[in-house]
Amino acid sequence: MTAAGDPAGGALVGLIQASLNGIARLEAGARRVDPETIFDLIAGFDGADAEVAEALALSRATDWPERLGPVRACVEASAEAAAQGLAALARAGEAPDPLRAAGRAFRAAPRASEAIYPLAPFVTLVSDAFLTPAARTDEALRARIAATPPGREGTGTMHLGGPPGTRGGAAVYIPEYLAEDEPAPLVVALHGGSGNGRDFLWTWLRDARSRGCILIAPTAAGDTWALGEPAIDGAHIAATIDAMAQRRAIHPTRRLLTGMSDGGTFTYTYGLGAGCGFSHLAPVAAAFNRFIMGFADAERLAGLPIRIVHGAQDWMFPVETAEAAARALAAAGARVDFEPIEDLAHAYPREANARILDWFLAG
Known part of the structure; x- marks a missing residue:
């Protein structure tokens, strides 16, 4: 897609880039959430929605060819979500609870991602945005992605157990290029x-x-995970995995459970x-106390990678x-790796995902 002599093409490219920039800015901001610096974080978003808002206005003023209608709908939905999130962040300092208001605003990032991701098979700019920096230079992977027919059945994002976000349900992603029989x-x-x-x-x-x-x-069956009764949510998780195993080959000995905050605590229990x-x-960012060890099975703990x-x-x-969790679990026989992140408060460190996967896939 190029802008040369093509107003709709130019508007489209500009809007895609602005939307992706907005998503990246929201994701980066979410990592920096900290009550002690929340007002500085909010101040940095003053006017941050301008790029997306201008690109969105240009798109709406452009005469689009009918064939690009579905593409336009995806990108404009993404841009709207990103612009709303960025604008809400800039106003979060006026709210009675700025920290909570900022948290709500950051939820725009996944919604904007959800809207634009369907274009990944068709637009390299979008595809690259949903690869890690290392993967963007992996020519074998890029060739495999490029050779995959768009809309391949049973791949991509999907939701099980009801509409997106349903309590007790699950959001699922299967890489589009994976062979069905590839564990x-x-x-x-x-x-x-x-x-x-979701x-x-x-x-x-x-x-x-x-x-x-x-x-x-x-998604937890209740407002959060049943930390004291792990069998409640555990049954939903196990059923989801069983359902997926009927459709796709899942590696029998490479199965990672991870989670953030309450999700991290439930990872323990x-x-x-x-x-x-x-x-x-x-x-990740999990609570831990001596009662959690009451859920542990001594035989399972022996040699368990955590x-x-x-x-x-x-x-x-x-x-x-x-630190206490690492000591207690190691003393009980688990193989524990502990990664403190110096500049992180109670937020999700996306950059840690690659290191978690390196550790997980290495054994």
Whole structure:
């Protein structure tokens, strides 16, 4: 798609780039959320919606050919979500609870991603935005993606158990280029309190697509995960995996359970239990106390690979919590890796996904 002598083409390219820039800015901002610096973060978003808003206005003023109607709908929906999120962030300081208002505004990023991702098979700019930097230079992967027919049945994003975000349901991503009989590593990623799988899927999709992993992002049956009764949500998770295994080949010994905040805590309470089928655990920004060890099965803990990721500036669950978890789990026989992130508060560090996958896929 080029802009030369083509007003609609020019508007489209500009709007795609503006939307992707907006998504990237929202994602980067979400990582920096911290009560101590929230007003500085908000101030940095003053006028941040201008690029997307201008590109959106140009698109709406352009006479589009009918054949590009579906493309226009995707990109304008993405741009609208990004612009609304950026504008809401700039106003978050006026809210009674700026931290909560900022959190709501950042939810625009997954919605904007969800709207524009269907163009990935057709637009290189979009496809590259949903690959990791390392994957963008992997010529073999790029060739495999390019050779995959658009809309390949049973791949891409989908939702199980009801409409997107349904309690007890799950959002799923299967890399479009995977062969049906190719056993793929599985990543099950659990959202934080009050979150949902529909949104949290996008925290991991870029990495799953780049590394050929099947990704499942369940939604808790209740307002958050049943931390004290892991069998409740555990049954939904197991049923989702069983349903996926009927459709796709899942690697039998490469199955990662990870999660953020309450999702990380549930990674402990469910993942440490007897009969849990995950080969690796990677809790992020999770709570931990002596009661959690009551859910652990001694035989399962022996040699179990666990990677703990935690922000050194975490204000909700101080980093000492993670340090205590690492000591207790190692003493119980688990193979523990601990990654403190110096500049991180209670937020999700997307850059840690690649390191988690390196560890997971290496064994």
